[in-house]
Amino acid sequence: MVKKEKGTRFMDFQKLLTLHRRELHKIPELGRDLPKTKAYIKSVLDQLDCQVVEVMESGLYAYFDRGKDTTTAFRADMDALPVTEVNQADYTSLHEGRMHACGHDGHMAMVLTMAQYVDTQKELPANVLCIFQPAEETTGGAKEICETGVLETYHVDRIFGVHMWPFLEAGRICSKGGPMMPRSSEITIEVFGRTSHATAPENGIDALLIGCRYIEEIYALHQKRCKADPTPEERTIVQICKMESGTARNVISGYSALLGTMRAFSDEDFAGLVSILEETAHALSEKYDCRIEAFHSEGYPPVFNNRELYHQILPAVKEHLSYEEMELPAMISEDYSFYGLQVPSVFFFLGTGTGIALHSNNFDFDEQVLVQGLELYKTLLLHQ
Known part of the structure; x- marks a missing residue:
């Protein structure tokens, strides 16, 4: 488990992102059965001044009340894939036949570090909800999360998510208004x-x-x-x-x-x-x-980025980050789409620059790109 950082106002975000990503990469779990993953995330959240709620056996929410009428949400998927990792590193999967081959370890690291950042900021333009969601790769855990009523309970008026993308320049952010995935x-x-x-x-x-x-x-x-x-x-x-x-x-x-x-x-x-x-x-x-x-199967709905919200946040994103507009929708799918059926939503790709396809047994990335994902989340929260 993670030891509490001293002087969290002066946190080394790169260090935290790398730590979280590597610790989570070592313990990949499948579907809804994520006890070690959940325990790791909860050990970090329990050190913060937030309301922690457990859901869906292995899912978690972290709610930071800043006394505002609305809440901005950030989502990370948690589950890994039934893939045997071939990479040799000190953070290689310890679970034979299971691997974070789709970047969910990075997604969790960014939202978990975002929670640690929010904990140090008592004056914010919105309350914050960090969602850690199981079963993206299997049964569509996002639908179950939405059915709990969490977005209504915490008055979420916008939600954001990020996915690692190997075929985009490292650290570059990419998205578009309207249909992003089918x-x-x-x-x-x-x-x-x-x-x-x-x-x-x-x-x-x-x-x-x-x-x-x-x-x-x-x-x-x-x-x-x-x-x-x-x-x-x-x-x-x-x-x-x-x-x-x-x-x-x-x-x-x-x-x-x-x-x-x-x-x-x-x-x-x-x-x-x-x-x-x-x-x-x-x-x-x-x-x-x-x-x-x-x-x-009924499958997942299209990922549709709310055009009004997209154009609202775009100037700040372009000002603070390396950004490019997607020319074409990506033909992959994501259960993140269920959130967009409930509240205005925008999804982003974060480039790893490796060219190693998602779900490959040698998938990996340089954790330095995670800083850009964290900066994106901070920008989306602070520039409303």
Whole structure:
């Protein structure tokens, strides 16, 4: 656990950010089961003059009351990924098969250090709520956080979040008004055929072959229905990334499963993708006399940055930080989007400059970039 800093008004923020990031990087945990991560964060928050609330088994809030009518919130996701780290460092994951490969250790370090900064500032333009949220990578913990009513309870009128971004210059901040990321959904397609020996294909219904035909058909139909020159917000994705089928080299498979993802910005375009899945399932089930079931998750809504809030804070961000406007929305997804359905919200990318993709087993970054994330949070709080 972290020892209390003496003279917190003169804190070395770089030292704190590095300490928190490395300690949290060593103890990655998954989903909602984050006892060590929660204990570390709570050990820091308990030293501060704030109200600490535990939620969702492993989630935490830290509320700093500054006597104002409104509250500014900052959110950090907490969970790691089921990835085996290959990096060799004194802060490498101590948990085999688990790793902070998406930068959530950095996200927590920034919001935790922001809490320590806020603790030293008794005069602020707003109250402050620091949210530490589990299950971003799994069940969408942000939705559960919102359903607790915390944003209403503490009169939150704006919320901000940051995500590490490998393909942006180190320390550079990036965002845009309006749509920043699309809605996402997980696809599962099941094909139920009939098993037979490879030497008697007439006795079987080849679910592996039908699965391959299904992939070809949805790609062709998607391409046919896409606009010839779509705007950035009209882009859509439907992609099958995994196929499971077969039990032996000489047995025709009676079952196959296709797993993938789809992305769209509008409800209309999302419904169009669902139609492609369902129409193809119906057509091929009739053609091959088999059963095909197409499932999709509700997924995460689009990340939409409130335009009014974005343009309100933009001058201060440009003045105090290295900033660039995003030209195109990113096609990844984030459950941070649920907060934006409740209150005005803006999400940012913070460049690491490494080019090492998120979710990679060698993901890493220089903690010096975290100072820029902290400065961003301070700027957003102080310039309202």
